[in-house]
Amino acid sequence: MAAMAERQTLLQLLIYQLFLLYIASDEGSVACSVKAPGRLYFSEVAPRSENWNAVGSANNEGHGLGSCPISCLPIHKATQDLSKDGISQKRLNGKISHSEGRVAEKTMARGGLSDWRLSEFGTTTMTPDLDALSNMMTIESDYTGLHLENEKVTVKFMEDLLTAFKDPKNLWKRWKPALHAKYVLIILRDIKKHYKKQPSLIEINVPRGRNITVVGDVHAHFSEIVKVFNVSGFPSETNYYLFNGDFVDRGDDDLQNALTIFGFKLLYPNSFFINRGNHEDRNQNSYAGFDKSCNRIYTQPITDAFHDVWTWLPLAHRINEKVLVVHGGLSPHKNVTLDDIRREPRGVDPKTWSDELYLLRERDDVFDLDFKNRVYKPDDKLPPPYQNESIMLSLLWADPMDKNGVAFNGQRGGCTRFGPDITENFCKRNKIEFVIRSHEPIDSPSFEGYYLKHGGRIITIFTVAGYCHQESKAAIIQMQAPDMKTHIIVWSTEERQEAFDSFVHEKVKLK
Ligand SMILES: *[C@@H]1O[C@H](CO)[C@@H](O)[C@H](O)[C@H]1NC(C)=O
Ligand SMILES: *[C@@H]1O[C@H](CO)[C@@H](O)[C@H](O)[C@H]1NC(C)=O
Ligand SMILES: *[C@@H]1O[C@H](CO)[C@@H](O)[C@H](O)[C@H]1NC(C)=O
Ligand SMILES: *[C@@H]1O[C@H](CO)[C@@H](O)[C@H](O)[C@H]1NC(C)=O
Ligand SMILES: [Mn+2]
Secondary structure, X not given: XXXXXXXXXXXXXXXXXXXXXXXXXXXXXXXXXXXXXXXXXXXXXXXXXXXXXXXXXXXXXXXXXHHEEHHHOOOOOEEEXXXXXXXXXXXXXXXXXXXXXXXXXXXXXXXXXXXXXXXXXXXXXXXXXXXXXXXXXXXXXXXXXXXXXXHOOOHHHHHHHHHHHHOHHHHHHHHOOOEOHHHHHHHHHXXXXXXXXXXXXXXXXXXXXXXXXXXXXOOOOHHHHHHHHHHHOOOOOOOEEEEOOOOOOOOOOHHHHHHHHHHHHHXXXXXXXEOOOOOOOHHHHHHHOHHHHHHHHOOHHHHHHHHHHHXXXXXXXXXXXXXXXXOOOOXXXXXXXXXXXXXXXXXXXXXXXXXXXXXXXXXXXXXXXXXXXXXXXXXXXOOHHHHOOOHHHHHHHOEEOOOOOEEEOXXXXXXXXXXXXXXXXXXXXXXXXXXXXXXOOOOOOOOXXXXXXXXXXXXXXEOOOOOOOOOOOEEEEEEEOOOOEEEEEEEOHHHHHHHHHXXXXXXXXXX
16 A cells, blocks of 8 residues: 555656656747736846836835835846736846746736636646655765754754855755755655644744744845844744744745754744745745745755745744734734634635636726725725735735725735724734734835834834845844833844854854
8 A cells, every 4th residue: 555655656756757857848948028918028138227116006105115126136037017007017137938937927917926726837736745755765875965863953953054054155066955855855844744733823922031033034145044143042942033934035045044944943843933924935936036046956846845835834923912923914804813814724825816806907998996096994895806805815915004994005916005993903803912024125214124003013024134225224023021022123234244254154053
């Protein structure tokens, strides 16, 4: 029986690899100026002055993204701007294969929001059997990288891993990874095993006198994680951490970040926590960097394994029954409870506004697009796209606004903005003192890496300095139990660099 199951898996893998070969054979061709259906198009040259700017929506406030020049975002090859009706166009500089192009085209058709129903192309629907894959891989005799003794992450392993990550050349050297694919799969297998048993909202209880540090988007900037540890100490059983999503894409260190964060989660499961962000998502990864980084060192099945594991990461954490932490924002729906969040489906990508709606959006003549220019109040009947916005989508993607009510989120293209009234109602109903969220680079009004909204009930933190503007800072929040008073620490790109330089020269000692 077992042998048969194994053979079946092997057969699946073989078919899969043939399929990958087929995809790879497409690689050399360049999709320059492919006229895609509808309003999408591809072109080889991205104008560098283009702003990532959502124009046209009356409700498009926001901090940062609106004035963030795309040319300074550290992404590999794709640039994006949202057209005035929120349907995005994508321009690709450099070469792109047809296969990449088609996936990207479909991703972008949703204004950058992902949709599992669009994932049928290519490899994106493959859910690898992590047990079978990790079992069948063998370590070659000439492998010189790290070992995971007895398949367990230890303090020593994390010290060696961080040491390997000090020098990026270690990771890429002759295409030989610092960590064998088999070990990556074991880590992913165990992360999935851990989270599969958990609800979408997880409770954290920080003991009296202990600190928890909440970290915003670090977007494939490993040096930011190093700076976080420099400021708040290495994770341990008593030094609590919550990484609030978007730790991959838009930088160069996708694997360093993902493996550091997953490694610490396995080492300290009761004091190290991870929220899913909108970039822990296969469709975002297909154009914003992760897939490329991962495929450069490993192979597509490993990349798919990460995509699969993303879907099991929780969407929210509540700290000491007082503070809610989510990556994006709050749902526009009335009376949402913590139980509703707890029960959001596991193992899936967020569903975006429906296909039907998308088709209608393509035909302005039959669909009243005016909903995008209106702000809806709590007692208004919400328009169809908002009615159908899942809680999961809002938790991952939404942003706050200053006006009361619900409005179109032009900056994201396919979800809502929520006003102070929604925050107030949610917090009162659920006895939450305040909400920490991330998701937006902050270059106004302060460049300080954080801002407060909704009477202090919404705290946004973003943890990449110089993300959009050289002078913008990174921020983290420290809170000490039991009173959970927030202590925000900010730093500049120069300060991050100093900490990284000192890390490179010192021996990594976790304890
Ligand atoms: C929300 O709660 C209020 C007050 O408890 C109630 O009157 C209202 O009907 C609820 N709305 C929905 C949509 O459940
Ligand atoms: C929106 O969701 C409702 C159920 O809440 C469903 O009946 C309707 O078909 C959906 N509309 C669209 C456009 O998907
Ligand atoms: C804990 O947090 C408080 C306030 O944020 C800070 O003053 C203190 O230095 C922190 N302690 C440790 C061990 O990091
Ligand atoms: C943090 O970085 C600074 C340099 O910015 C360095 O002097 C210091 O030793 C580092 N501290 C820790 C605890 O790593
Ligand atoms: Mn985000």
